[in-house]
Structure formats: structure tokens, C-alpha cells
Amino acid sequence: MDGSDKAGKCPVMHGGQTTTGSHVMEWWPKALNLDILHQHDTKANPLTGFSYREEVKKLDVAALKADIHALLTDSQDWWPADWGHYGGLMIRMSWHAAGTYRVQDGRGGAGTGNHRFAPLNSWPDNANLDKARRLLWPIKKKYGNQISWADLMGLAGTIAYENMGLKTFGFAYGREDIWHPEKDVYWGSEKEWLAPSDERYGDVGDASSMENPLAAVQMGLIYVNPEGVNGQPDPLKTAQHVRETFARMAMNDEETVALTAGGHTVGKAHGNGRAENLGPAPEGAALEEGGLGWNNHKTRSIGRDTVTSGIEGAWTTHPTKWDMGYFKLLFGYEWELKKSPAGAWQWEPIDIKEEDKPVDVEDPSIRYNPIMTDADMAMKMDPAYRAVCEKFMADPASFDDAFARAWFKLTHRDMGPNTRYIGPDAPKEILIWQDPVPAGATGYDVAAVKAKIAAAGLSVADMVATAWDSARTFRQSDYRGGANGARIRLAPQKDWDGNEPARLQTVLAVLEPIAAETGASVADVIVLAGNLGVEQAAKAAGFDIEVPFAPGRGDATAEMTDADSFKWLEPLADGFRNWQKKDYVVSAEEMLLDRAQLMGLTAPEMTVLLGGMRAMGTNHGGTAHGVFTDRVGALTTDFFVNLTDMAWKWVPKGANLYELQDRKTGAKKWTATRADLVFGSNSVLRAYAEIYAQDDAGAKFVQDFVAAWTKVMTADRYDLA
Numbered sequence: 001m002d003g004s005d006k007a008g009k010c011p012v013m014h015g016g017q018t019t020t021g022s023h024v025m026e027w028w029p030k031a032l033n034l035d036i037l038h039q040h041d042t043k044a045n046p047l048t049g050f051s052y053r054e055e056v057k058k059l060d061v062a063a064l065k066a067d068i069h070a071l072l073t074d075s076q077d078w079w080p081a082d083w084g085h086y087g088g089l090m091i092r093m094s095w096h097a098a099g100t101y102r103v104q105d106g107r108g109g110a111g112t113g114n115h116r117f118a119p120l121n122s123w124p125d126n127a128n129l130d131k132a133r134r135l136l137w138p139i140k141k142k143y144g145n146q147i148s149w150a151d152l153m154g155l156a157g158t159i160a161y162e163n164m165g166l167k168t169f170g171f172a173y174g175r176e177d178i179w180h181p182e183k184d185v186y187w188g189s190e191k192e193w194l195a196p197s198d199e200r201y202g203d204v205g206d207a208s209s210m211e212n213p214l215a216a217v218q219m220g221l222i223y224v225n226p227e228g229v230n231g232q233p234d235p236l237k238t239a240q241h242v243r244e245t246f247a248r249m250a251m252n253d254e255e256t257v258a259l260t261a262g263g264h265t266v267g268k269a270h271g272n273g274r275a276e277n278l279g280p281a282p283e284g285a286a287l288e289e290g291g292l293g294w295n296n297h298k299t300r301s302i303g304r305d306t307v308t309s310g311i312e313g314a315w316t317t318h319p320t321k322w323d324m325g326y327f328k329l330l331f332g333y334e335w336e337l338k339k340s341p342a343g344a345w346q347w348e349p350i351d352i353k354e355e356d357k358p359v360d361v362e363d364p365s366i367r368y369n370p371i372m373t374d375a376d377m378a379m380k381m382d383p384a385y386r387a388v389c390e391k392f393m394a395d396p397a398s399f400d401d402a403f404a405r406a407w408f409k410l411t412h413r414d415m416g417p418n419t420r421y422i423g424p425d426a427p428k429e430i431l432i433w434q435d436p437v438p439a440g441a442t443g444y445d446v447a448a449v450k451a452k453i454a455a456a457g458l459s460v461a462d463m464v465a466t467a468w469d470s471a472r473t474f475r476q477s478d479y480r481g482g483a484n485g486a487r488i489r490l491a492p493q494k495d496w497d498g499n500e501p502a503r504l505q506t507v508l509a510v511l512e513p514i515a516a517e518t519g520a521s522v523a524d525v526i527v528l529a530g531n532l533g534v535e536q537a538a539k540a541a542g543f544d545i546e547v548p549f550a551p552g553r554g555d556a557t558a559e560m561t562d563a564d565s566f567k568w569l570e571p572l573a574d575g576f577r578n579w580q581k582k583d584y585v586v587s588a589e590e591m592l593l594d595r596a597q598l599m600g601l602t603a604p605e606m607t608v609l610l611g612g613m614r615a616m617g618t619n620h621g622g623t624a625h626g627v628f629t630d631r632v633g634a635l636t637t638d639f640f641v642n643l644t645d646m647a648w649k650w651v652p653k654g655a656n657l658y659e660l661q662d663r664k665t666g667a668k669k670w671t672a673t674r675a676d677l678v679f680g681s682n683s684v685l686r687a688y689a690e691i692y693a694q695d696d697a698g699a700k701f702v703q704d705f706v707a708a709w710t711k712v713m714t715a716d717r718y719d720l721a
């Protein structure tokens with residue numbers, strides 16, 4: 001017998017089934033990581049072949065809402081409700097699930113149910129929200145697959161507000177759950193929870209210098225530090241960070257005040273104890289904790305003795321009622337800095353009347369001081385925020401309406417246009433942040449339009465590039481952008497560097513009259529022209545193929561377009577067209593991955609699209625980088641054939657420029673960028689490239705390109721789903 005049979009040896013590879021095990025690529029930390037394109041594989045989904053968006057239409061909405069109303073006041077001994085009402089807890093859960101949304105890349109938000117998974121389920125700012133989800137479990141269990149966790153978590157907070165007296169703006173269903181942690185969201189580079197804000201700012205004194213695309217001021221927070229910047233109270237300084245953070249969540253000053261005041265009208269903060277007594281967060285907790293975290297086995301730890309944020313107290317006199325109490329106390333008293341029992345900075349009123357104090361969460365005969373955070377004091381001390389507060393105080397109805405609308409926006413921002421809304425409570429009013437697009441015509445003669453485009457004499461590159469530029473703005477993160485609406489002809493998109501404004505206007509000058517003559521929308525004509533370009537390129541390569549087309553896109557107007565909001569959709573780089581606005585710290589191939597993931601592409605789809613775009617000569621500005629063919633305009637596999645050909649050596653000529661030279665003579669044949677050569681150097685991408693470099697790959701390549709192209713052109717056609 002050899003040593004492998006010694007008694008007690010573990011029969012499995014240590015760490016092989018846990019996060020302590022080394023990832024195979026950790027040996028090569030600089031290697032391109034394609035994981036963001038491999039997320040949410042069907043193997044991780046227990047509901048394959050299931051359509052939640054169809055199933056939720058069967059939901060008994062009235063019964064579900066009634067059950068949530070009942071739950072709110074059905075206090076559980078294992079986690080008792082403050083004042084016998086879970087409203088504040090459920091609102092905080094909905095808020096923190098939705099509040100991770102950020103405008104720059106559309107990532108974050110509540111649309112996927114990601115709050116159930118790491119890292120969000122274990123962020124310090126989400127302490128004890130695991131209890132809110134567990135309290136909702138009986139309802140989720142009852143309604144099963146007719147309600148997603150994503151929808152249920154958003155609905156619970158909305159119903160809580162209704163239960164406490166607010167007339168809400170509505171609620172829409174349709175959010176689909178994911179089944180494992182997201183890998184595509186960059187939450188910051190810090191390796192420590194609540195690390196000082198300085199780590200994500202160029203200058204922490206300049207709120208606008210926060211690292212993009214981040215919105216929260218510290219790792220593990222949803223918004224700002226409630227005690228002040230880096231935990232140091234200074235309401236005016238905090239106000240600047242609040243303004244920047246909320247702007248990065250797509251909120252203006254009025255919405256920010258409404259959300260702050262409305263969020264703190266109900267519920268309380270918890271800091272009546274010692275934070276060091278809390279156990280690990282859910283992801284680090286022991287097995288016997290049953291998936292819950294932050295458990296305290298040293299003291300009572302529930303009810304009045306709960307520790308969550310470290311701040312202790314309610315903001316208003318009646319924390320289970322929707323009223324104007326927040327403004328009454330904030331502006332009715334002077335406030336001074338104090339420390340909570342847990343040692344956190346908080347503001348407390350001076351000489352407050354006994355009847356204005358909120359009662360204890362368990363014993364109504366006891367009253368305590370209300371509290372305000374540094375962000376609350378910013379609402380009073382910052383001149384712009386104060387003006388909004390004064391407006392609301394003079395007109396409580398305007399506050400009710402502003403908050404209801406801002407809450408709806410917060411909880412629905414990442415759902416995209418209202419055409420994706422499901423359910424009887426979805427509001428009918430069209431809001432500009434929903435990027436509305438009117439319905440387009442479908443009864444026109446598609447063949448006749450196509451014939452007019454063909455007769456117009458546009459090049460393959462111009463037709464394909466224009467359609468691509470129109471469609472590439474689509475973001476699966478928040479369902480914004482895309483070809484529908486033809487906003488590429490409107491400000492600000494028509495002037496984006498990446499859209500080659502001069503060339504774009506030349507192409508639109510040809511396509512817009514065709515739309516007017518035939519009754520088709522400009523949006524449809526742009527896509528149809530791109531399809532025609534692909535068909536012509538395929539024919540030049542020896543393949544007859546028809547690209548699928550579905551009419552019905554509409555043309556948005558300037559009045560339907562929030563130009564300031566659309567600036568965030570501007571591409572800073574597009575590897576598919578071999579273009580970068582400038583040089584970045586991030587590599588060209590990493591920026592290519594980011595755009596491919598936002599567009600919802602897989603790694604194979606990214607590969608075939610890039611190779612085809614190079615072959616058709618669609619590079620920005622007509623550059624020759626990566627155009628490894630002598631048959632430009634034909635949809636050939638030449639990019640892959642020459643990329644993988646060992647006849648050429650790759651010679652660096654700049655930070656993002658290479659020459660492909662003949663190995664024997666040293667003569668230059670082609671130029672390339674990192675976004676080209678990564679398909680030959682990265683082992684996974686090369687494996688895909690080799691598929692298309694094979695001698696028998698021509699037909700497959702054209703078919704795969706057309707399928708991926710059609711996916712891009714119809715990504716925002718929710719009416720086709």
C-alpha cells in the first residue's frame with residue numbers, strides 16, 4: 001500500500017467545492033477573463049424552458065398584495081417587528097436592492113433579484129436585510145414561480161408605503177431572477193469593507209472625482225456614509241457627496257430630497273448595542289446559522305436591542321405612518337451631534353417636546369429622542385436642498401406626489417421602457433426617463449423599401465456601420481438604448497465621436513427620404529439597410545442568405561428624449577469597429593468585453609461579429625487595423641484565417657498598435673490593435689477563432705454572423721418576445 005491509502009485522508013480535493021479553492025486562472029492574473037460573457041448559463045438555472053414573464057401574468061395580484069399587507073403587522077418572535085410593523089424593514093430592503101443602480105453602465109438595481117447573493121447579501125449596509133427576505137419566504141413559497149424574488153422584494157416596500165398611508169404611483173412586474181452572483185458589476189477595488197472614501201476619489205473634497213462607474217462613496221455602502229464623509233460629520237460636505245451619488249443614480253435634487261425625506265419618514269436606525277458582538281455576514285456565517293448573518297449570541301440582539309447601522313433611533317414621531325413628520329422635526333428644532341450607544345455619530349434635537357419623541361419599539365410608555373444622519377442635516381443646511389424642503393413643507397401634496405414618483409423611478413429604473421411592464425398596477429402615464437418610443441408602421445412594403453435602399457448606392461460599410469451604431473447602444477443592464485426610436489439622428493447621439501457625425505449625416509440624408517416616401521420609420525430603414533449590407537457582403541463571399549427583419553420600430557422625437565440622460569449611453573470605445581475615443585488605463589480588449597456584455601452577447605457571438613465587421617470594412621474612420629483581407633466588403637472568414645496563420649509575426653508599434661509582418665522578409669502586411677490580436681492570443685478566444693479559420697467554415701460563419709447580427713438588431717424589440 002502507498003501513502004494515498006492512509007486512514008483519515010480527505011477523499012476530495014481540498015477547496016475544490018468552496019470559494020477557498022484556487023481558480024485555475026489565478027496563476028495568471030493578467031490574463032483576459034471572459035467570465036462576464038459566460039454568466040447565467042442554463043446549467044445554473046433550475047427553471048430552463050420556463051418563461052417568468054408569461055407565468056407572472058397568471059398571478060393573483062390582489063391576493064398577493066393582501067398577504068403582504070397582513071405580513072407587515074404579523075410580528076414574528078424570532079425577528080420581532082418594530083412597533084409591530086415591518087414596514088420600515090421592507091422599505092429598506094426594497095430601497096437597498098434598487099439603490100445600487102448607476103447610470104453610467106446601467107448595472108446594479110433590483111431587476112435580477114441579485115440581493116439574495118454575494119456580495120450584496122453580505123454588504124455592511126445591508127445588515128439584517130437577510131431577515132426581511134426570510135420573513136417574505138412564506139409568501140414566496142405560496143405563490144411559487146408566479147412571482148420572482150426580484151418582483152417580490154420591490155413590491156414589499158411599495159405595499160409597506162401603501163399600508164402606512166401613501167398613495168403610491170404604481171408597481172410593475174416582470175423582473176426575472178438570476179441564480180448565482182453577478183460577475184459583471186464592478187463595485188470598487190477596495191479589499192476592505194468601508195475602506196476610507198479616499199480610495200475611490202481623485203480628491204475626496206471633490207465629489208465629482210469619484211471613480212466611474214461607481215456611485216456609492218465607500219465599499220459596502222449603498223449611498224453615502226450616514227455619519228459624514230469618512231465618518232466625519234459635516235453636512236455641507238456631505239451634501240455634495242449626496243448630490244453626486246444620487247445624480248449617478250439618475251436622480252435630481254428634487255428627487256433626492258423626496259427620497260431622503262420619504263425614506264426617513266418611516267422606520268428607524270438600529271444601534272442600541274455593541275457592533276463587535278455581531279457574527280459574520282451571511283456569506284461568512286457558520287452552517288448552523290441557516291443562511292442568516294450578523295447574529296448576536298452574546299446579548300438579546302432583537303427589538304430595542306438590535307444593532308444594524310450603529311445609529312440608533314427613529315427620524316419621526318410616528319414611524320409607522322406616512323406624514324410630514326420628517327420636515328416638522330428637522331426644521332422645527334435645532335440639532336446637535338451625539339454618539340449612539342454603538343458609538344456612531346448622529347444628530348439629536350435640542351429641548352424637544354416630550355410628545356414629539358417617538359416611543360420605544362416594544363414599550364409605548366417609553367420615549368426616546370429622534371435622530372438625524374449627516375445626510376438628513378444636509379437637507380436642511382444645503383441651500384438648494386433646503387429650498388426643495390421648503391417647497392414640500394408649503395405643499396404637502398407636492399411632497400406626496402414627488403416621493404411616489406421618485407420611489408417608482410428608484411424601483412423601476414432598471415426595468416427599461418414601460419412596454420416591459422406587466423400587471424394591473426403598472427401606471428399608464430409615460431415618463432421621459434422610460435425612453436418612450438411611439439409604435440411604428442408595419443403595413444408598408446418591405447421589399448420596396450429594400451429595393452430603394454439598394455438603388456441608393458450606399459456602400460456595405462456605410463449601411464452596416466450605421467445600423468450597428470444605432471443598435472450598439474442597447475444595454476441589457478437596464479434595457480436602455482438600441483435601434484428602436486432611431487435616436488441616432490437626434491441630439492446627443494448624432495454628435496457622438498463614435499458615430500462619425502459627418503459620415504452619419506451623409507447616410508441619413510439618403511435613408512430618411514426613403515422612410516418618408518414609403519411610410520416606414522427611419523429606425524426600420526436604418527436596420528433594413530444594415531441587413532441589406534450584410535446580405536450583399538455574404539453574396540460577395542459566395543453565399544445567398546436573407547437576414548431576418550421584423551418591421552414596427554418607431555421614431556422617437558426630441559421631446560421624448562432626455563438628452564442629459566442619454567449622454568451615459570455614449571460609447572467610449574467599440575472594439576467591433578476598432579475604435580477608442582482616447583487611450584485608457586483599461587485595455588482595448590477589456591473594453592470590448594464590457595461592451596459585448598452590456599449588449600448581451602456571448603463570447604462566440606462577440607467573436608463572429610468582430611470578424612465579420614472587419615471583413616466588411618466597418619472600422620471607425622475607415623482605418624485598416626484588423627482588416628486582414630484583400631476582399632474588403634465580402635463576408636469572408638479571412639480575418640480568422642490570417643490571424644491564425646503562422647506566416648505572420650506580430651510586432652508592437654505602439655501602446656495599441658501592431659504590425660503583422662512576413663516572418664521571412666519582415667515586410668509589413670497588415671496593422672492591428674489589441675482588440676484584433678486578442679482573438680489569436682487568448683486561449684479561449686483563439687479556440688473560437690480557429691473554428692472559423694478552418695477550410696470548411698465559410699457557410700457556418702455566415703449563418704452564425706447573421707444570427708448574432710439579428711440578435712443585436714432586435715435586442716430592444718420587446719414586442720417580439
